[in-house]
Every structure is written in C-alpha cells, then in structure tokens.
Amino acid sequence: DQQVKQNSPSLSVQEGRISILNCDYTNSMFDYFLWYKKYPAEGPTFLISISSIKDKNEDGRFTVFLNKSAKHLSLHIVPSQPGDSAVYFCAASAFSSGYALNFGKGTSLLVTP
Amino acid sequence: NAGVMQNPRHLVRRRGQEARLRCSPMKGHSHVYWYRQLPEEGLKFMVYLQKENIIDESGMPKERFSAEFPKEGPSILRIQQVVRGDSAAYFCASSKNGLLAGQSSYNEQFFGPGTRLTVL
Numbered sequence: 001d002q003q004v005k006q007n008s009p010s011l012s013v014q015e016g017r018i019s020i021l022n023c024d025y026t027n028s029m030f031d032y033f034l035w036y037k038k039y040p041a042e043g044p045t046f047l048i049s050i051s052s053i054k055d056k057n058e059d060g061r062f063t064v065f066l067n068k069s070a071k072h073l074s075l076h077i078v079p080s081q082p083g084d085s086a087v088y089f090c091a092a093s094a095f096s097s098g099y100a101l102n103f104g105k106g107t108s109l110l111v112t113p
Numbered sequence: 114n115a116g117v118m119q120n121p122r123h124l125v126r127r128r129g130q131e132a133r134l135r136c137s138p139m140k141g142h143s144h145v146y147w148y149r150q151l152p153e154e155g156l157k158f159m160v161y162l163q164k165e166n167i168i169d170e171s172g173m174p175k176e177r178f179s180a181e182f183p184k185e186g187p188s189i190l191r192i193q194q195v196v197r198g199d200s201a202a203y204f205c206a207s208s209k210n211g212l213l214a215g216q217s218s219y220n221e222q223f224f225g226p227g228t229r230l231t232v233l
Contacts (some may be wrong), residue, residue, distance in 0.1 A: 004155070034221065043117070043204050043224035044156070089155060100146065100169060100205075102223060105157035 003027045004092050006104035013111050019077040021107050023090030026071065030092040034101065035075045038087045047088075048075070055093060080111045115140065117207050117225035118187075129146060130198070132164045132192040134228045140205030145188040146206040146222055147180060162188060195232045202227045 005024045013019045021035075021087035031052040050057040050073070052063045057064050063076045077084055087108045091101040126132050138145050143164050148156040151186040161169040162182040173180065177195075182188040192199055206222035 006155075041226075041229075043119075043226045045204075046221050046223060049221060091156075093155070099163055100158040100160065100172070101148070101156070103148075105153070105155040 002105075003030075003104045004090055004104040006088075006090055006107050008107050010108040010110070011107070013080045013096075015082055015111055015113050016079045019080045019084065019109055019111065021077075021088050021090075021109065023073050023075075024071060024105055025073075025092050025102075027092070027102070027103065029094040030073070030102070031061040031095055032090045033064070033066060033073050033091045035062075036089045036091060036094075037101075037105065038106070044089055063090075077109075080109075082111050082113055085109055085111050091106060117142075117205060119203075119205050119225035119228050122226060123231070125233065126172045127233050128196055129132060129194050132230055132232075133196050134190040134203050134230070135187040135192070136205030136207075136225060137187045138205075139223055142207035142209050143224075144210070145182050146208070147188075147190050148204045148206065150202045150204065150219055150227075151200075159190075164175075175226050180199075191195045191232075195230075197232050200230055200232045202229050 003026050034049040035047040037047050038044045048062045048064050049057050051068050055066050066073045087106045089106045090104040093101050120135050131178045145162045147159040150156045158172040160173050160180045178189045195209045204227045207222045
C-alpha cells in the first residue's frame with residue numbers, strides 16, 4: 001500500500017537547466033512533506049520540507065511546491081549542477097502517526113555537463 | 114558535531130543467527146526512528162522510540178524483531194533467527210522533537226549511514 005508515489009524512476013537534465021521531481025500522495029492526513037537526497041551506500045540527507053499550511057518553500061536553489069487539492073508536490077532545482085546527481089526521495093508524515101515518514105521509491109536524477 | 118552514527122556498517126549473518134544493529138542519535142536528539150530499505154524500494158518505517166519508550170512499532174514485523182532505546186547507550190534493533198528476506202539496508206534517524214515533546218513545530222529527521230545486513 002504505497003501512500004507516497006514517485007512515478008518517474010529516473011530523470012536526466014543538462015547542467016544549468018531546471019530539474020523538476022514530482023511526488024503524489026494518497027493519504028489526506030499527511031500534513032508535512034520532506035525531500036531527501038541519497039547517494040549510494042549513504043543515508044538520506046535532508047534537503048527541504050514544507051508543511052501543509054504553505055504552498056511553497058524555497059531554500060537557495062531548491063524550491064518545493066505543494067498542491068493539496070491535487071495531493072501533489074514537486075521539487076525544483078535550478079540551476080541544476082552535476083553534484084546534484086543522486087536519488088531523491090519524497091516523504092510525508094502525519095501528526096497523528098507521530099511523524100513516522102512514509103517514503104516514495106525515489107527518482108534517480110542525473111545532471112549531465 | 115557528529116551526526117547519527119550506526120554500526121556496524123556491514124553485517125553478514127547465516128540463517129538462524131541473531132543480528133544486532135546499533136544507532137547513536139545526534140547530540141541533543143532524544144527521538145529515534147528505524148527504517149528498512151529493501152532492494153529497489155523506498156524506506157519503510159519500522160519503529161519510533163524515545164528514551165526508554167517505544168512510541169510506535171506499527172511497522173515492525175510481529176515476530177523476531179525488537180527495538181530498544183535505553184536511558185544510557187545507543188538504540189538497538191535486534192533481529193532473531195534471521196532469514197534471507199531480512200537482507201536489507203537498515204537506517205536509523207533521529208530528531209530533536211517528536212510527538213510526546215508536545216511541540217507543535219515539525220521535526221526533521223536526520224539519518225545515519227545505514228547498516229547493510231546480508232543473510233547467507
């Protein structure tokens with residue numbers, strides 16, 4: 001029962017262009033959303049988060065957009081850099097479940113020079 | 114300023130043996146979460162602990178798996194009588210705040226490097 005879905009397993013973008021990673025969720029109780037970046041053989045690294053009371057949060061080159069009515073969020077990286085190449089996981093949590101994170105399966109981003 | 118530490122990084126066990134995975138949270142963090150990642154899958158929540166308390170173990174298999182977070186020392190995830198299907202990467206995360214803290218602010222979870230368990 002996958003409550004968080006990342007339908008694109010991989011994405012390739014040219015350096016300097018925008019990377020857009022998408023995520024959909026099914027549980028309307030989710031009220032907090034996070035993006036993590038993961039390199040092989042390492043743990044996920046927290047990137048950026050957004051609560052359900054907002055529709056946008058920006059941190060440097062990273063912006064997360066939340067569309068609650070569509071149960072959809074996206075991560076924008078601009079400009080993309082080769083060092084951004086990694087697997088990106090979308091995660092969601094609900095206050096009612098004590099902040100246990102529900103993860104998508106990840107999108108592998110490749111930024112080419 | 115050490116992050117979340119996990120050991121061992123790699124663990125090999127034969128079927129029927131016990132596996133013990135350790136996690137030391139970040140300094141100042143009193144909430145620990147364990148996740149498991151099977152090949153080609155995302156991370157799946159297993160258990161959420163605060164010092165000396167299991168808060169939510171809804172993701173833990175009913176048998177063979179147990180977790181603790183004692184007053185002193187690391188959190189431990191214990192798998193008894195391991196089977197091949199237990200082979201996975203096990204990640205620990207910690208956070209400063211949590212449900213029982215009564216905080217209305219949200220908590221970011223910071224992950225350790227993981228323990229890769231291989232069952233032969």
